[in-house]
Amino acid sequence: MSECIQPVLLGADLNCYSMARAFFAACGRSSLAYGQTTLGATAHSRYVRFTAEPSLGKKEVLFPLLARLLKGLPPNERAMLIPCTDEYARLLIEEGETLPSSCLVPLPPPSALAFFEKSAFYAACREQEIPYPDTISLSAMPSLSAIRAAGEQLGFPFIIKPSSSVTYWHYPFAGMEKVYLAHNKNEAECVLAGIFGSGYPGEVLLQRYIPGGDAAGYVLTVYMDRGGRVRLRACGRVLLEEHTPCGKGNYAALVTVPVPEIAKPLCHLLAAVGYRGFANFDLRQDVHDGRFYALEVNLRLGRSNYFLTAGGQNPAAWLLDDYVRHTALPCVDMENEVLFRTVPYAVVRRYTARDEDADLAQALHRAGRDACPLYDRDDLVGNPLRALYVAAHMRREKQKFRQYCARIR
Template sequence: MAAAPAPTVRPVILGGDIGAYATARTFHEAYGVRSVVLAGVSTWQVARSVAVDHRVVPSLSRPDRLVATLREVVAERPEVTHLLLASADWYVDALVAHRAELEAMPGRVVVPYAGAEALDRIGDKGSFTALCRELGLPVPETVVVRAPDGPAAAAGLRFPVVVKASSTTAYHAVSFPGQQKVDRATDPTALATVLARIAGAGFDGDLLVQEEIPGPDSEMAAVNLFFDADGTWRFAQYGRVLLEEHTPGALGNSVAQVTGVHRGVVDQARRLLEHVGWRGFANVDLKRDPRDGVHRFLEVNPRVGRSGYAVTASGYDISRMYVDGFVTQTGGSAQVAGAGTGDGVVGTNEHLFHVLPLPLVRRYVDDADAALVRRLVRSGRATNPLLYLAERDPRRWAAVAAAQLNQVRKFARYHPKQRPRAT
């Protein structure tokens, strides 16, 4: 598809992961613009890309450094609208905390995120769980503890359990050997070990201890939603996960997902976010409990995640939603056929999003999902955001190829499926 006439918008994306690259690719495909991507270190995901002006900024996570850097970037082109985006929760928090200062810069600067109060209610996993209960939305059995409390604080829960920090931003601020995004404990002794390790690192924030919902990766799901600057719901789409990451630092990240339809879950997610007055994108993580078939709410990412490119790939363009909803404020964010419901669209297009080589996806899913993958690939409805044909630098393609091969090693080492079947 040819790029549309470029609006006077310049995306600035904080963070250098696959999600940052996928967002930059979306804007480049739709409008032919390059996004400025700021990161603390150089990363292969965004380096040498036709869609990215990659800038390494040491100590970018420091608020003063972040604001000063954004001021310099905006001053380069004060005649355009700068759309400030983030690929990690802590960067979202920083943008919202400094919204007034950022939006007062010369020219027009837009921070397309919800307010601090809504972020606190959704972003803090303890508050989120309480909010879901208040609204009658299903969640896993959960207790909130502090690491020094020990396993007795989780008495009454059935093992195995998972342990995760209530605040992703606060947990990101500490670093210690054995640190994982999510820990798992099969009994009270294992839970004691996990809590002791976290306490020993000096982390004194809230932790969630939740009963683990059984079932493989394919029971996971996500709903992507978009609300415009006025808080009007414009778009939502359900996606069923096929595979997740299992490396300790990235556990739970979706690496293969199929978009589809589940109206009941979409309606629940929309009701949750409307209740807090949401703005911009959100990615709601759920898991279907095979014991009763109920999707239980796990958390909300207050931004476009790496699997957010599934929305664009399936025909509902993320960049156009941002531009229509926050820059030109003309609404009409989806602009393609879907299940319309008054002011918004529910995405219905089926598409495979993946960041793994397709043979690896087929190897680690069950027979039914392997057949689904083959069908979508044959019909041209499968997209890996890293394989962008507009890229021309051979060094970038070499880095992408090396990363794809590295996935084979990672899955062989970390995926719980001991004997993957041959493709």
């Protein structure tokens, strides 16, 4: 029955390409993708046909485009609509119910929208007694003495980040970064002046820094079925993050680890808002006491979703089984140990900080349990334009690490 499903992806980046690969593997269909600008990740691929629409972030543009697309489908076909960025996830969760039944939208109800604000997510964590880092929320530029008091409460260095990353990127300014580490009150003042000076209208969070470098990061992906039951949980430990100013927190390499205990209350938190579909949590483990902390939840699959496919849990197959084939789904904790990476293997070897992690990466690489979404024989052989893009991307990744990250070995 899955032959009658046309995957429609909103986005253009690696997340989008990884989902297109997953859909092709699950049902043999190429995806249609729409995004605001063309990116190499989804160009010249047999798995995805990308169309650029510069104003796609506006609902007045997105929904008529989807209506036209649905009208053009053959009568025996339905679309499955997947957002690959927060911006599209928000639009679809807000308005997805207005779409016709020829469009499957495996997303949570509007009651989950509050989680787009980290401050609201932390409030929900507090209610469920889920640990999150001590946080101070600001809605306007604080005085220097207020920053000093925050430093006393949180300790230096502390993290500065916007509560709403969707809104934040609409207010660019010189020196803008995804997240900041302020080592003293002057640094904090400078960062906050930049953010509030940009006109960003949302809350800004000052947060205790959870130490441990890249290796303290974890990603937890959960799938809640149409009936709201948790079906899949998969956890990856970060070996290496991107280190560019706008890429911090993007995972460059992950390995599968057993699902930590904190997953249980996090799933309860999702269930409490009637969650459906995939959710992706960023977590951190304090190296001093081993405690896990929740940093945020994304109401969609993450950029590293190929991690699931590589571990034998193709996310598109889960969606098709649930929404199209109506299969009785098992409850699975992903266990297959794999190395997931978006950068050349040499970069993982060279820049992974802990020796034991670099050794683990090497063992998985040698055992062939090493997956990079961009390396796909069937999409590269006989496709020189795609092969050129992938080679150039990998060269750029090497250069970026050389520029922004200290070489370990």
